[in-house]
Every structure is written in structure tokens, then in C-alpha cells.
Amino acid sequence: xxxxxxxxxxxxxxxxxxxxxxxxxxxxxxxxxxxxxxxxxxxxxxxxxxxxxxxxxxxxxxxxxxxxxxxxxxxxxxxxxxxxxxxxxxxxxxxxxxxxxxxxxxxxxxxxxxxxxxxxxxxxxxxxxxxxxxxxxxxxxxxxxxxxxxxxxxxxx
Amino acid sequence: xxxxxxxxxxxxxxxxxxxxxxxxxxxxxxxxxxxxxxxxxxxxxxxxxxxxxxxxxxxxxxxxxxxxxxxxxxxxxxxxxxxxxxxxxxxxxxxxxxxxxxxxxxxxxxxxxxxxxxxxxxxxxxxxxxxxxxxxxxxxxxxxxxxxxxxxxxxxxxxxxxxxxxxxxxxxxxxxxxxxxxxxxxxxxxxxxxxxxxxxxxxxxxxxxxxxxxxxxxxxxxxxxxxxxxxxxxxxxxxxxxxxxxxxxxxxxxxxxxxxxxxxxxxxxxxxxxxxxxxxxxxxxxxxxxxxxxxxxxxxxxxxxxxxxxxxxxxxxxxxxxxxxxxxxxxxxxxxxxxx
Numbered sequence: 001x002x003x004x005x006x007x008x009x010x011x012x013x014x015x016x017x018x019x020x021x022x023x024x025x026x027x028x029x030x031x032x033x034x035x036x037x038x039x040x041x042x043x044x045x046x047x048x049x050x051x052x053x054x055x056x057x058x059x060x061x062x063x064x065x066x067x068x069x070x071x072x073x074x075x076x077x078x079x080x081x082x083x084x085x086x087x088x089x090x091x092x093x094x095x096x097x098x099x100x101x102x103x104x105x106x107x108x109x110x111x112x113x114x115x116x117x118x119x120x121x122x123x124x125x126x127x128x129x130x131x132x133x134x135x136x137x138x139x140x141x142x143x144x145x146x147x148x149x150x151x152x153x154x155x156x157x
Numbered sequence: 158x159x160x161x162x163x164x165x166x167x168x169x170x171x172x173x174x175x176x177x178x179x180x181x182x183x184x185x186x187x188x189x190x191x192x193x194x195x196x197x198x199x200x201x202x203x204x205x206x207x208x209x210x211x212x213x214x215x216x217x218x219x220x221x222x223x224x225x226x227x228x229x230x231x232x233x234x235x236x237x238x239x240x241x242x243x244x245x246x247x248x249x250x251x252x253x254x255x256x257x258x259x260x261x262x263x264x265x266x267x268x269x270x271x272x273x274x275x276x277x278x279x280x281x282x283x284x285x286x287x288x289x290x291x292x293x294x295x296x297x298x299x300x301x302x303x304x305x306x307x308x309x310x311x312x313x314x315x316x317x318x319x320x321x322x323x324x325x326x327x328x329x330x331x332x333x334x335x336x337x338x339x340x341x342x343x344x345x346x347x348x349x350x351x352x353x354x355x356x357x358x359x360x361x362x363x364x365x366x367x368x369x370x371x372x373x374x375x376x377x378x379x380x381x382x383x384x385x386x387x388x389x390x391x392x393x394x395x396x397x398x399x400x401x402x403x404x405x406x407x408x409x410x411x412x413x414x415x416x417x418x419x420x421x422x423x424x425x426x427x428x429x430x431x432x433x434x435x436x437x438x439x440x441x442x443x444x445x446x447x448x449x450x451x452x453x454x455x456x457x458x459x460x461x462x463x464x465x466x467x468x469x470x471x472x473x474x475x476x477x478x479x480x481x482x483x484x485x486x487x488x489x490x491x492x493x494x495x496x497x
Contacts (some may be wrong), residue, residue: 020478040407041406041407043406043407043408044328045406045407045408046407074254096373096374096376096377098191099191099192099193099377099381100190100191101191120470122282123420123421124244126415127345127415127416127420128416130415131414131416132414133414134407134412134413136381136385136416137191137192137377137378137381138377138384139377139380139381139382139383139385139413139418139424140379140380140384140413140414140415140418141384141418141421141424142376142377142390143413143415144421145421
């Protein structure tokens with residue numbers, strides 16, 4: 001049976017009517033049309049669906065939508081705009097950290113949560129904190145480069 | 158050392174539209190899986206027309222409007238589709254210069270097109286958009302001009318010259334494959350003799366891509382190839398039972414994560430370009446061959462580290478431990494020579 005819930009996504013409150021077994025990822029993509037978060041494995045092993053809930057990077061395929069009630073949800077769509085990209089979005093472009101792009105929104109959200117919590121994150125921190133996000137194309141080298149570059153840029157601001 | 162031979166089969170076609178405002182539109186059907194062929198094709202068209210890359214629009218993969226291609230596979234998109242696109246660009250440029258030649262009463266041999274301008278022996282003659290004139294029942298007709306509102310359309314078809322089968326008597330052929338691309342890989346690894354786990358500590362990879370049209374993306378292919386090869390070498394195995402794959406999730410079919418790749422400073426890629434005469438500006442391909450040498454390098458490093466030869470992939474902990482135990486038993490049995 002559907003129930004009405006309020007979700008606060010990217011600073012805006014949305015009222016949606018969902019079955020309680022729907023995951024946050026399904027509701028973001030299907031009800032709210034926010035298709036930035038991707039469904040890769042649907043069992044929490046790939047990280048393509050990573051969004052930030054109350055400051056923490058979570059896999060939105062593992063959270064039921066009603067569990068996100070009253071929480072601040074941030075998706076890749078809320079991060080920057082085409083005219084004003086977030087430093088992570090810009091450095092991912094600058095450092096060629098994107099190939100097929102399927103893992104990219106999740107990578108960027110996981111990296112943002114890390115840099116918010118630890119602005120001085122080292123390469124070791126990045127590798128350790130992002131290892132739940134898998135990428136088949138890049139071999140991760142340029143992703144680490146991009147996150148390090150964004151870290152340095154965000155420190156300067 | 159290792160490599161890949163390549164013989165693209167089938168043709169690639171491309172079209173290019175040149176609009177009067179100087180916009181170039183490249184149309185082709187080769188797919189983009191993330192390797193960056195779209196960028197390379199835009200670079201190719203920009204180079205042919207001598208315009209900044211932002212002037213080029215790529216329209217690809219909609220076969221209702223884009224011309225025939227075979228497929229994007231076997232590391233041949235840059236070579237096959239790239240050559241077809243070059244021919245299409247050259248066809249369009251030829252049409253433009255022919256019109257300019259009539260209009261300017263100059264020999265076509267003295268004309269070049271650069272950044273939207275027709276140059277006569279290198280000095281500016283007229284703008285490309287001046288060649289386009291209104292063409293309707295109300296305007297005088299018959300003069301040399303391109304039609305305003307109708308882009309110039311260049312077409313290109315490229316089919317690689319066929320490889321020649323070897324002579325059964327001599328075993329020789331002048332051209333067995335269209336090209337070879339070699340790679341070399343070196344790794345430093347650690348083997349945990351308790352768990353059988355192999356960790357890749359450092360890696361170097363050198364690859365031949367003919368000519369790197371986009372060096373950063375070539376690097377990306379090499380890093381990605383190395384990473385994917387780590388998966389194939391030490392992690393990934395399809396396990397089937399009753400015709401079904403029983404480890405079809407990322408939880409039990411592990412692919413490399415950040416942790417399996419060596420740290421950034423411990424991996425280096427090197428270009429070893431050997432230009433291919435009929436490739437676009439000498440380029441071949443890069444994608445697949447980057448994986449070829451990694452597993453053998455790891456296997457050799459395992460032998461160097463713990464003295465056992467692994468001959469099956471993946472070299473996962475179970476296999477490594479089994480092989481180490483076998484070697485131990487063989488070593489402790491007197492009178493038996495150790496088999497490797």
C-alpha cells in the first residue's frame with residue numbers, strides 16, 4: 001500500500017506517494033526523475049547509486065525511501081550547475097577521470113562526503129574511503145588525481 | 158612483452174556537413190563506450206578543417222541518419238572510422254575549394270581552407286560563408302556558389318586493404334595482418350604465503366598505439382587496461398553450476414577496486430609509438446592490447462617471489478595456496494625432482 005512521505009532532496013521538499021518497500025534509489029530515479037544516481041548492482045556492492053544523506057555517503061539502493069524521511073538528501077543534481085560546477089565535477093573533467101561515466105556520479109558523491117569530513121584527505125584516505133565505488137574503465141588512477149586536485153582547490157577557497 | 162595483431166574486417170563510412178557559419182558536423186555510426194572516440198573524431202575533423210575543436214559537432218550512432226559502420230570493437234575505431242571521417246572531410250574540402258576556385262578564378266591547387274577562410278597560396282582570400290549564396294527562383298542562377306541553407310556534404314568510405322593469406326608452400330605472406338601493436342609490462346608484487354593472496358605493488362606498462370591522437374585518453378586506456386587485467390589475473394572467475402553462473406554479483410565476483418590498483422605514484426604508463434602508414438596520422442588502436450602482458454608479468458613475478466609456476470587464471474588465493482602446498486610436498490619428498 002502506498003504511503004505519502006516527504007523527502008528533502010537537494011534543498012527542496014518533495015511529497016511522494018510510494019510503497020514502503022521502494023528503495024531511495026528507485027524513488028529518486030522514478031518518482032523524482034533524478035537519474036544521476038545509477039543502479040549498477042542493486043545489492044550495495046558497486047557504489048554507482050551513492051548519494052549523501054545527512055552528510056554521509058550512502059548507497060541509495062540499500063536504504064528504503066521511508067527511512068530517508070526528515071533527512072537532508074543530496075544527489076549529484078544538487079551539487080553544481082553546468083555554469084557553476086562543483087570543484088569535484090570540474091576536476092573530474094580536467095583530469096580525464098570519466099570514461100563511460102556510469103560510476104561517476106557515485107564517485108563524486110562519495111568523494112564529496114570524504115572531503116567534507118576530511119578536507120586534508122590523503123591518497124590513502126581516498127583509496128580507502130572510495131573502495132566501495134567500483135570503476136571498470138579507468139583503473140582509478142585519474143579518479144584519485146581528480147579527487148586530490150579538488151581537495152587542493154577546495155582548501156584554497 | 159606481448160601484443161595483438163589487428164585486421165579490421167568490414168568498412169566504415171562517415172559523412173561531414175559544413176554549414177555556412179563554419180560549423181562542422183561529423184556523422185558516423187561507431188559507438189562510444191567511454192573510450193573517447195567521440196573526442197578523437199572531433200579532433201580528426203578539426204585537424205582536417207584546421208578549426209578549433211569547439212567548431213565541430215559530432216552526431217553518431219543513430220543509423221536512421223548516420224552512415225554504415227561495422228562495429229566499435231577490436232581497437233579499430235580510430236583507424237577505421239577515423240580514416241573514413243578523414244576522407245569525408247577531404248571530400249567536403251575539395252567541394253568547397255572547387256567552388257572557391259571558380260569564384261576567385263584561382264587554381265584549386267593554390268587554395269587551402271583554414272579556420273573558415275579560403276587562403277590563396279597562404280594569404281587570406283575570402284571567407285567560407287561568402288561562398289554560400291541565396292539560391293531560389295527569385296535569384297540569378299548559374300554562377301559558381303554553394304547554396305545558402307544547404308550544407309556542403311562530404312562522404313567517406315574506408316575499408317582496410319585485405320590481409321593476404323599465407324602461401325601454404327612457404328608459410329609466407331606479405332601482409333598477414335593490418336598491424337601489430339606490442340606492449341610491455343613490468344610488475345612488483347607481494348605473495349602472502351599464508352593466505353595465497355597476490356598484491357600488485359607497482360606496475361609499468363608501455364604500449365604502441367601508432368600515434369597518440371589524444372595522449373591523455375591513451376593514458377586512460379592503459380591505466381584502465383592494467384586495472385582490468387589485475388582483475389583477470391588474480392580475481393575474476395566465472396563459476397557455473399548446472400549451466401548457470403553462480404557468482405554473478407559484485408559480492409562474489411570481485412573486480413578490482415581502488416585497493417587492488419597500485420598507488421598513483423607506483424604506476425607509470427609509457428608510449429612506444431610505432432606509426433602505421435595507413436592509420437590517421439599514423440595511429441593504430443590502443444584499447445585491448447593494454448591487457449595482454451599483465452597476467453604473464455604477474456605470473457613471472459610470482460615465480461620470482463615464491464618459485465612456483467601458475468598456469469591457470471585467475472591466480473586467486475586458492476590456486477596459489479594449492480600450488481605452494483604441492484611445491485612443499487614435492488620438496489620434502491626425498492629422491493623426487495621438483496616439477497615446475
